[in-house]
Amino acid sequence: MSNSSANRWENYYTPETVAEAVELLQRYDGQARVVGGGTDLVVEIRRGLHRPIDALVDASRIAGLNTIDQDGDYIVIGCGVTHSQIVRDVRIMRYGSCLSESCGVIGGPQVRNVGTLAGNVAHALPAGDGTIGLLALGGEIEIASIDGTRWIPMQESFKGPGKSFINRHREVLTRLRFKPTGTREGSAHHRVMRPQGLCLPIISMAVRIQLDENNTITKARISMGPVGPVPFLAESAMEVLVGGTASAEQFDKAAEAALASVTLRSSKYRASAEYREQMVRTYLPAILTRAVEQATGSTP
Ligand SMILES: Cc1cc2nc3c(=O)[nH]c(=O)nc-3n(C[C@H](O)[C@H](O)[C@H](O)COP(=O)(O)OP(=O)(O)OC[C@H]3O[C@@H](n4cnc5c(N)ncnc54)[C@H](O)[C@@H]3O)c2cc1C
Numbered sequence: 001m002s003n004s005s006a007n008r009w010e011n012y013y014t015p016e017t018v019a020e021a022v023e024l025l026q027r028y029d030g031q032a033r034v035v036g037g038g039t040d041l042v043v044e045i046r047r048g049l050h051r052p053i054d055a056l057v058d059a060s061r062i063a064g065l066n067t068i069d070q071d072g073d074y075i076v077i078g079c080g081v082t083h084s085q086i087v088r089d090v091r092i093m094r095y096g097s098c099l100s101e102s103c104g105v106i107g108g109p110q111v112r113n114v115g116t117l118a119g120n121v122a123h124a125l126p127a128g129d130g131t132i133g134l135l136a137l138g139g140e141i142e143i144a145s146i147d148g149t150r151w152i153p154m155q156e157s158f159k160g161p162g163k164s165f166i167n168r169h170r171e172v173l174t175r176l177r178f179k180p181t182g183t184r185e186g187s188a189h190h191r192v193m194r195p196q197g198l199c200l201p202i203i204s205m206a207v208r209i210q211l212d213e214n215n216t217i218t219k220a221r222i223s224m225g226p227v228g229p230v231p232f233l234a235e236s237a238m239e240v241l242v243g244g245t246a247s248a249e250q251f252d253k254a255a256e257a258a259l260a261s262v263t264l265r266s267s268k269y270r271a272s273a274e275y276r277e278q279m280v281r282t283y284l285p286a287i288l289t290r291a292v293e294q295a296t297g298s299t300p
Contacts (some may be wrong), residue, residue: 008045009033011055016063018144021172024057026146030169036060036119037082039111059172060116068092074177079118083130084109086117095180097294098187098206098287102133105191118173121154124164126232127201127225133189135223135231136206137178145171158230185210185219186294188287192279194271201226202271203264203279209241209291217241222254222284226270227262234258237284246292251285258284 015021025032032055035041044050060066065078068089075091083103086092093100099117106112106120106129120130121141131154139154143166154176157165166173181187189206203224210219220241222234237258244250264276271279 008050009053009056012058013055014058014061016061018062018065018149018172018174021057021059021062022144022146022170024055025170025172028055028057028169031055032057032169034059034122034168034172036079036116036122037111037114039107039115040119040123057172059118059174062174065174070180071177073179075180076175076177077117079116079172079174079176081117083107083112083115083117083120086130087112091180095182096133096137096178096187097181098136098189098208098291099130099133099178101189102129102191102204102206105129105189117176121157121176122164122166122168122173124158124160124162124230125226126161126228126230127204128231129189129191129201129204131231132191132204132223132225133206134176134178135233136187136189136208136221137181138208138221139176139178141166141173142175142177143171144174149174151177155231155233160229181208181294182210184212184295186291186296188290188294190283190287192283194269200267200269203227203276203283205280205284205287207284207287207291209246209288209295211246211292211295215246215292215296217244217246217250220254222258224258224262224280227264232262234261236261241288246288246296248285248289251288252281254288255281255284 060080066080086103117130120128187208191204192202208221237254240257266273
């Protein structure tokens with residue numbers, strides 16, 4: 001497909017294999033760009049935010065990469081999988097609830113029907129919703145280049161706002177994976193946003209928690225955004241939780257630890273710093289409570 005009249009991209013390719021995709025990228029030697037659903041990239045191109053691109057290489061039609069599969073210990077999501085597919089998947093609903101919830105708040109149905117989780121992660125925005133959900137689950141991503149493929153923890157791919165260590169001119173994020181929540185584990189996500197105007201998130205947070213039989217927290221992951229240049233793992237809050245009992249008091253302490261580790265800025269498009277802090281104090285304990293309810297089948 002050619003788009004030369006708009007002079008934004010010259011050629012559009014729909015490779016059917018990963019090898020074909022990376023060979024195309026190699027052939028264009030940095031002048032091509034990977035595209036998924038195009039809900040970020042094509043919008044940006046049309047707004048003139050990119051130099052004219054020689055070729056778009058569509059990663060969403062690669063055979064075998066538009067499904068969600070169980071593979072050994074992991075749930076594996078191909079780069080062609082849309083947010084709508086994730087939201088409908090009963091395994092993710094049950095064993096990766098925070099991802100299901102986070103993909104479910106993205107845009108409207110039209111955006112979710114074409115936008116991919118791979119595109120959300122590769123775009124590397126500090127508060128990409130699917131990204132925040134997958135980060136709490138301990139997500140990993142597979143990157144393919146002309147030299148082969150490698151898996152990395154997804155947080156290692158974030159370089160800065162909209163900047164990824166994935167070279168989107170030469171590499172394809174092919175698959176994403178996480179270990180499903182198991183016995184006495186639960187997860188949850190919540191986003192606070194101002195619906196008017198630019199629809200920017202005020203705060204997006206996700207948690208994954210594991211408890212032992214005495215309701216002592218044995219594992220915890222908390223992701224947040226936007227609280228800095230990249231999606232954030234609130235490690236000090238995670239440390240506060242592990243070893244303690246799942247309780248409202250403990251969750252309030254975790255919220256304070258999370259707040260102490262970030263600087264929330266006031267933004268005329270989002271909200272005041274004070275309001276955003278209050279949202280963390282309100283909703284981080286709330287999603288921790290929901291995750292515990294899922295893990296134990298009862299309220300802490
Ligand atoms: C109206 C509207 C509302 C939206 N609302 C939300 C929202 O509420 N929350 C939210 O998080 N986002 C939102 N978005 C942004 C967007 O829909 C999501 O980020 C989506 O997940 C992007 O996926 P995509 O497949 O469309 O990515 P694309 O636009 O195709 O690509 C995005 C970036 O990732 C790169 N890329 C894509 N796929 C790959 C791959 N497989 N390998 C390597 N690089 C790749 C591209 O080069 C580009 O840099 C919204 C967008 C619109 C237009």
